[in-house]
Amino acid sequence: MAFNPFKIHELEDISHLPIRCPLENCMDMVAPMDLLFHLKAHHRLHTPGDTYLHLAFEAERCLLTFDPSQLPSRKTICLGVLLFGGQRGSVGQLPAIRGICCSNRLPPISGLDALGDFLPVMILVRKSSFLEWFLLDRNTKPDLDVPPKWEHHELSDPGSQDWVKKEESEINNHPENVESSQFPPSFSPEDQEPAEEGEDIRDLAMYTIWTQGVPCTLPLHVTMTAFDRILSEGRSALRRVANTGRVYPEICGKELPKDRNSMTLSQREIDKLCGTQHHVQLELILSERCQKPTGCF
Numbered sequence: 001m002a003f004n005p006f007k008i009h010e011l012e013d014i015s016h017l018p019i020r021c022p023l024e025n026c027m028d029m030v031a032p033m034d035l036l037f038h039l040k041a042h043h044r045l046h047t048p049g050d051t052y053l054h055l056a057f058e059a060e061r062c063l064l065t066f067d068p069s070q071l072p073s074r075k076t077i078c079l080g081v082l083l084f085g086g087q088r089g090s091v092g093q094l095p096a097i098r099g100i101c102c103s104n105r106l107p108p109i110s111g112l113d114a115l116g117d118f119l120p121v122m123i124l125v126r127k128s129s130f131l132e133w134f135l136l137d138r139n140t141k142p143d144l145d146v147p148p149k150w151e152h153h154e155l156s157d158p159g160s161q162d163w164v165k166k167e168e169s170e171i172n173n174h175p176e177n178v179e180s181s182q183f184p185p186s187f188s189p190e191d192q193e194p195a196e197e198g199e200d201i202r203d204l205a206m207y208t209i210w211t212q213g214v215p216c217t218l219p220l221h222v223t224m225t226a227f228d229r230i231l232s233e234g235r236s237a238l239r240r241v242a243n244t245g246r247v248y249p250e251i252c253g254k255e256l257p258k259d260r261n262s263m264t265l266s267q268r269e270i271d272k273l274c275g276t277q278h279h280v281q282l283e284l285i286l287s288e289r290c291q292k293p294t295g296c297f
């Protein structure tokens, strides 16, 4: 297999631990290999038609729209699933074939057989109140690449503790793990424009948009751009796809992502992007070849 300078783990080290589905009230535990089938089987109804799955190749644009007014509060919604295929043009470039991730486990009845070697990336959005968003401790939790602690002990990964002890010092010193505390949040309360007279800041909504994949051998990055219909307003951010480049998932359930994974828009920004329409355009570009700029996320 060709040398890949962006790879930071070996495939045999990647955990197959199931994690709790991040969506809405779904309480299923989902293994990384079953993520694509789970989303297809249980969460397709939110985006009817064929727009739920999007093939996404290296540095190519994927476009979708969503209506912020239809988002329920405090529930994570999946706007769609990107199926990352690496560089376009060669079947041998698909991530599972190159050993970046494991193949998706897809029953023959799923109709998704051709997508087995793509890397699934969820496009997630969560509407929350300003206070919920502001008070939540998103970045100060330790960012060690360690197995999640489950209530049910039988779900723990056998042998994982030995691996953790052996690798912990290296993980602590890895650049990816010291960045989150240094990176300023994409939004701070001081950036918020003054609320209209009579408008309580506690009632303002915040929209957190992020992408989340499965643990794999290298980090994927995503450029997210939200813009209006006539391209007069927009917000853009370069972020890391959560859980990629990790042995163990960093988001194991329904918690909000770290700032390095997400773009946050205030209600005022969303209103500007919607204009007289009810939809925000969202462009996503995935890349596994994105070099992390020095001093950035």
Ligand SMILES: [Zn+2]
Pocket (backbone or CB within 6 Å): 021, 022, 023, 026, 027, 028, 038, 042, 043
């Ligand atoms: Zn689910």
